[in-house]
Amino acid sequence: xxxxxxxxxxxxxxxxxxxxxxxxxxxxxxxxxxxxxxxxxxxxxxxxxxxxxxxxxxxxxxxxxxxxxxxxxxxxxxxxxxxxxxxxxxxxxxxxxxxxxxxxxxxxxxxxxxxxxxxxxxxxxxxxxxxxxxxxxxxxxxxxxxxxxxxxxxxxxxxxxxxxxxxxxxxxxxxxxxxxxxxxxxxxxxxxxxxxxxxxxxxxxxxxxxxxxxxxxxxxxxxxxxxxxxxxxxxxxxxxxxxxxxxxxxxxxxxxxxxxxxxxxxxxxxxxxxxxxxxxxxxxxxxxxxxxxxxxxxxxxxxxxxxxxxxxxxxxxxxxxxxxxxxxxxxxxxxxxxxxxxxxxxxxxxxxxxxxxxxxxxxxxxxxxxxxxxxxxxxxxxxxxxxxxxxxxxxxxxxxxxxxxxxxxxxxxxxxxxxxxxxxxxxxxxxxxx
Amino acid sequence: xxxxxxxxxxxxxxxxxxxxxxxxxxxxxxxxxxxxxxxxxxxxxxxxxxxxxxxxxxxxxxxxxxxxxxxxxxxxxxxxxxxxxxxxxxxxxxxxxxxxxxxxxxxxxxxxxxxxxxxxxxxxxxxxxxxxxxxxxxxxxxxxxxxxxxxxxxxxxxxxxxxxxxxxxxxxxxxx
Numbered sequence: 143x144x145x146x147x148x149x150x151x152x153x154x155x156x157x158x159x160x161x162x163x164x165x166x167x168x169x170x171x172x173x174x175x176x177x178x179x180x181x182x183x184x185x186x187x188x189x190x191x192x193x194x195x196x197x198x199x200x201x202x203x204x205x206x207x208x209x210x211x212x213x214x215x216x217x218x219x220x221x222x223x224x225x226x227x228x229x230x231x232x233x234x235x236x237x238x239x240x241x242x243x244x245x246x247x248x249x250x251x252x253x254x255x256x257x258x259x260x261x262x263x264x265x266x267x268x269x270x271x272x273x274x275x276x277x278x279x280x281x282x283x284x285x286x287x288x289x290x291x292x293x294x295x296x297x298x299x300x301x302x303x304x305x306x307x308x309x310x311x312x313x314x315x316x317x318x319x320x321x322x323x324x325x326x327x328x329x330x331x332x333x334x335x336x337x338x339x340x341x342x343x344x345x346x347x348x349x350x351x352x353x354x355x356x357x358x359x360x361x362x363x364x365x366x367x368x369x370x371x372x373x374x375x376x377x378x379x380x381x382x383x384x385x386x387x388x389x390x391x392x393x394x395x396x397x398x399x400x401x402x403x404x405x406x407x408x409x410x411x412x413x414x415x416x417x418x419x420x421x422x423x424x425x426x427x428x429x430x431x432x433x434x435x436x437x438x439x440x441x442x443x444x445x446x447x448x449x450x451x452x453x454x455x456x457x458x459x460x461x462x463x464x465x466x467x468x469x470x471x472x473x474x475x476x477x478x479x480x481x482x483x484x485x486x487x488x489x490x491x492x493x494x495x496x497x498x499x500x501x502x503x504x505x506x507x508x509x510x511x512x513x514x515x516x517x518x519x520x521x522x523x524x525x526x527x528x529x530x531x532x533x534x535x536x537x538x539x540x541x542x543x544x545x546x547x548x549x550x551x552x553x554x555x556x557x558x559x560x561x562x563x564x565x566x567x568x569x570x571x572x573x574x575x576x
Numbered sequence: 577x578x579x580x581x582x583x584x585x586x587x588x589x590x591x592x593x594x595x596x597x598x599x600x601x602x603x604x605x606x607x608x609x610x611x612x613x614x615x616x617x618x619x620x621x622x623x624x625x626x627x628x629x630x631x632x633x634x635x636x637x638x639x640x641x642x643x644x645x646x647x648x649x650x651x652x653x654x655x656x657x658x659x660x661x662x663x664x665x666x667x668x669x670x671x672x673x674x675x676x677x678x679x680x681x682x683x684x685x686x687x688x689x690x691x692x693x694x695x696x697x698x699x700x701x702x703x704x705x706x707x708x709x710x711x712x713x714x715x716x717x718x719x720x721x722x723x724x725x726x727x728x729x730x731x732x733x734x735x736x737x738x739x740x741x742x743x744x745x746x747x748x749x750x751x752x
Binding site: 151153154155157158159160161162163164166167168169170172173174176177178180181230257344500501502503504517518519538539540 | 579582583585586587589590593594596597598601602607610611614615618619620621622623678680681684695696698699700723727730731734
């Protein structure tokens with residue numbers, strides 16, 4: 143009798159496949175961070191067990207150690223993988239992100255979710271107003287108006303977008319696009335300006351607010367008023383990870399800094415010869431950004447201190463502070479931090495900051511002859527497309543990057559003007575598919 | 577874990593998250609608990625990835641972890657310890673028109689836990705009777721009996737609504 147029932151269960155299969163299910167909020171970076179911690183605990187336990195067992199000389203020693211092969215030594219690739227999977231980034235293509243048909247020209251910086259499925263930027267409409275745009279797998283859709291000069295700041299893997307704009311009266315407006323509607327995020331009382339920097343998989347928004355040169359990290363829970371996560375101070379956030387970890391800088395000299403959802407924070411290590419730095423992006427155990435080196439500590443000739451990534455309205459002030467602190471004599475180099483071990487890696491031969499990092503520690507390095515990606519072990523792979531391609535996002539599965547073309551040198555403005563005159567976009571946004 | 581392994585893990589998991597979430601949600605009928613179940617499962621999978629990746633049937637292995645996480649209250653309690661900091665506020669879903677869309681979800685929720693589990697595992701996750709029995713730590717006869725009863729009850733509950741109409745709803749979230 144049961145077999146008879148089973149055979150006829152196709153209707154139930156269809157029901158289960160099509161039943162309405164709310165969006166998922168599981169977060170891979172969180173899984174890797176938490177899972178990594180469990181594995182480390184187990185390894186210590188295994189080592190301890192092995193020590194005890196070694197006295198008895200049992201075979202358990204080998205077993206205990208066998209369970210924990212390789213450890214976390216990402217810097218040293220061990221052996222060959224005998225899988226048929228091609229190396230990451232070995233077959234990338236690049237194409238421009240299209241604007242919504244006939245609606246205006248693209249502008250602003252592109253942001254993307256950790257899966258790389260969603261990307262968002264802005265569109266200047268023929269009447270001069272600016273609207274946010276959301277791409278799903280490269281297909282654009284115009285979002286509802288969200289104040290003056292709307293600029294998306296982040297998008298999560300459910301397609302929820304957060305961004306900034308201003309009201310008609312010139313006051314700050316932080317907004318969230320969810321379920322087809324744009325809603326305003328509550329103002330941060332007592333602050334001049336506030337910017338959402340991230341929206342996590344649960345829909346909680348994290349950002350920063352400031353008053354003069356005093357910054358606070360602030361979170362807007364899915365339901366409720368904004369909550370200040372840090373005391374007003376000289377720390378400021380640039381990037382937020384899925385687990386609520388915020389990275390940025392601290393102090394006038396701009397020291398790279400990380401702080402956690404519980405409010406605790408610490409300085410990130412600087413490599414020898416570096417005086418300053420800033421972490422711009424964070425994902426799981428990894429942060430990416432730049433460090434400022436004294437020219438004598440880096441071989442190539444002096445370059446300007448000009449980090450250009452994840453810029454917020456207040457970046458200028460920080461750059462001013464930087465210039466003062468360093469006497470304008472520092473050169474920048476991209477850097478990556480392992481938040482768990484504290485290890486910092488930097489590339490003194492390059493000048494442009496590391497702009498993006500994913501959950502497994504790959505980073506995107508634009509500039510200096512063309513955009514590249516660097517594996518956790520240090521292998522460098524060039525990305526195809528224009529040499530001034532400037533990726534600012536890198537998906538967790540190493541399949542998608544989004545960015546823009548950033549012409550270097552002083553003719554950047556004239557090039558943009560020329561594109562506008564020819565009816566082209568003010569900004570050329572790019573999508574790499576690997 | 578080696579970088580290659582982590583990339584492999586991320587690739588494997590990203591492609592399946594939506595499906596696991598669907599299974600978890602249909603099992604427990606609660607948005608946040610479904611997230612917890614999936615989060616617990618992917619975290620454990622990461623811990624055991626070196627071993628798991630060699631499994632003959634990795635999908636089946638993960639499905640088993642998911643069911644166990646659901647069935648085993650102790651395990652769930654353990655997961656709460658580190659998920660607690662990330663537990664979102666409940667309620668305030670603000671969803672309208674839920675009535676029609678989650679007819680199936682409600683009908684499933686009204687089934688006894690065992691029947692619901694076997695239906696989801698067998699017909700959404702495509703697990704064979706033997707694997708479901710192993711995951712649920714019961715006999716294959718028990719799984720078959722629960723399948724038969726579950727199907728009968730589900731069909732009776734949905735009897736009034738034409739089945740074809742139910743499937744044409746908006747579909748769920750990320751998967752589509």
